Amino acid sequence: MDFLDYAFMQRALLAAVLVGITAPAVGIYLVQRRQALMGDGIGHVAMTGVGLGFLLTWSPVWMATLVSVLGAVLMELIRWYGKTRGDIALAMLFYGGMAGGVMFINLAPTGSNANLTSYLFGSLSTVSESDVTAICVLAAFVVLVTLGLRRQLFAVSQDEEFARVTGLPVRALNLLTAITAAVTVTVAMRVVGLLLVSALMVVPVAAAQQISRSFAATFVIAVAIGVSVTIGGTVTSYYQDVPPGATIVLLTIGAFIVLTALAAPLARRRARARTSAQSAHDPGECTIPGTREAADEVGV
Numbered sequence: 001m002d003f004l005d006y007a008f009m010q011r012a013l014l015a016a017v018l019v020g021i022t023a024p025a026v027g028i029y030l031v032q033r034r035q036a037l038m039g040d041g042i043g044h045v046a047m048t049g050v051g052l053g054f055l056l057t058w059s060p061v062w063m064a065t066l067v068s069v070l071g072a073v074l075m076e077l078i079r080w081y082g083k084t085r086g087d088i089a090l091a092m093l094f095y096g097g098m099a100g101g102v103m104f105i106n107l108a109p110t111g112s113n114a115n116l117t118s119y120l121f122g123s124l125s126t127v128s129e130s131d132v133t134a135i136c137v138l139a140a141f142v143v144l145v146t147l148g149l150r151r152q153l154f155a156v157s158q159d160e161e162f163a164r165v166t167g168l169p170v171r172a173l174n175l176l177t178a179i180t181a182a183v184t185v186t187v188a189m190r191v192v193g194l195l196l197v198s199a200l201m202v203v204p205v206a207a208a209q210q211i212s213r214s215f216a217a218t219f220v221i222a223v224a225i226g227v228s229v230t231i232g233g234t235v236t237s238y239y240q241d242v243p244p245g246a247t248i249v250l251l252t253i254g255a256f257i258v259l260t261a262l263a264a265p266l267a268r269r270r271a272r273a274r275t276s277a278q279s280a281h282d283p284g285e286c287t288i289p290g291t292r293e294a295a296d297e298v299g300v
Contacts, residue, residue, distance in 0.1 A: 003235065003239075008124060009234075012124040012191065012238075012244075014132055015131070015132060015135050015190055015191050016234040016244075018187060019135075019187055019188040019191045019226070020223070021143065021223055021227060022139050022146075023200040023201045023204070024204040024208075024223050025142060026039075026201060027201030027202050028205045028222055029157045030201060031202060031206065032157035033156075036198070036202045038181055039184070039185055040197075041071075041090065041093070042068050042072055042181060042185045043185050043189070043195060043197050044095070045068055045097035046071070046182075046185050046189065046194050047064075047102070048067050048104065049067030049068060049186075050063070050064050050105065050119045051102065051103065051104025051107075051108070051116075052104050054105050054115065055104045057108075057110070059130060059134065060119065061131055061134040061190070064119075064185075065186040069179050069182045072178035072182035073175060073178065075093065076174055080171070102116065118190075119190070120193050121193035121195065121196065121246065122189070122190065122191050122193035122243065122244045124191075124234065124244055127190050127191070135190065138187045139187050141180075142187065146180065152168055152173055155168060156170055160174075184201065185197050188200060191234070191245070191248070192244070192249070193243075195245075196245045196249050199252060200229075200249065200252060203255075203256050204222040204223075204225040204255070205222045206256060207221075207222070207252070208225060208259070210259040210260050210262070211259050211262060225252070225255050226252075228255075229248050229252045232248075233245075233247040233248030233251050234248070236251075
C-alpha cells in the first residue's frame with residue numbers, strides 16, 4: 001500500500017473510483033438505447049475542448065465539458081431531424097472534433113503532443129488537484145441524474161413511444177441522457193482517456209447482463225465491475241509502469257469473459273431450481289405444465 005504515500009496516486013485513485021461509478025451508471029442507459037458507441041463519438045468531440053483549453057489557457061477539463069455537452073446536444077438534434085444524411089453529419093462532427101483538438105493543442109503556447117496523449121489514453125501523474133475538484137463536481141451531477149431519474153430514463157430507454165404516451169418528456173430526457181454521457185466522458189478522460197472511455201461505459205454493463213436478470217441488479221453489478229477494474233488498473237499501472245487506460249479496458253474485457261463463462265452454468269442451475277420448485281408444487285394428478293395458465297389466458 002506504499003502507493004498511497006504519494007499525493008498523485010491518491011488523486012488518481014479518487015478519480016478512478018469516480019470514473020468506475022459514473023461510466024457504467026450512464027452506460028447502462030446507452031446500452032438500453034442501442035447507442036453503445038455514443039461515448040466514443042463524444043470523446044472525439046471532447047478533443048476539441050481539450051485543445052481549446054490549452055489554447056485559451058483555461059482548464060482543459062471544463063472546456064472539454066462545455067464542448068462535449070454542445071456536441072452531445074448536436075448529436076441528439078441530428079438523430080431527431082437528420083434523415084438520409086444523418087450518418088454523414090455525425091461522421092463530420094466526430095472527425096472534425098478530433099482534427100480540431102490536434103490543431104488547437106499544437107497552436108497553443110504550452111500545448112504539445114505529450115499533453116494530447118495524456119488526455120487520449122489517460123495518465124496518472126498528470127491528475128492535478130483542480131482536475132480532481134472538477135471530476136468530483138461533474139461526477140456528483142452524473143450520479144444525481146442516473147439515480148434520481150432512473151425510472152424515467154429507463155422507461156425512455158426501453159420504449160420511447162410508450163414513454164411519450166405516459167406523459168414523459170421524452171426529448172428532454174433524451175437530451176439529459178446525452179448531456180450526462182458527455183459529462184461522464186470528461187470525468188473519465190484523465191484516467192481512461194478519451195479514446196477508451198466508451199469501453200468503460202459499455203463493457204461492464206454487457207458483463208453484468210450475462211449473470212443478472214433485472215435492471216437494478218445489472219446497474220449494481222456494472223458499477224461494482226467499474227470500480228474494481230478502475231482501481232485494479234490504476235494500481236497495476238503504478239507498479240508495472242503501463243498505460244492506465246489500456247490496463248483498465250483490458251481488465252474490463254477480462255471481467256466480461258469470466259462472467260460470460262459463468263453465465264451458462266448459472267443459467268442451468270437456475271433452470272434446475274425452477275423445475276424443482278414447480279415439481280414440488282404440482283398436484284398429484286398428471287397435468288401438462290402450462291395448460292392451466294393457457295386456459296386462464298383464454299378465459300377457460
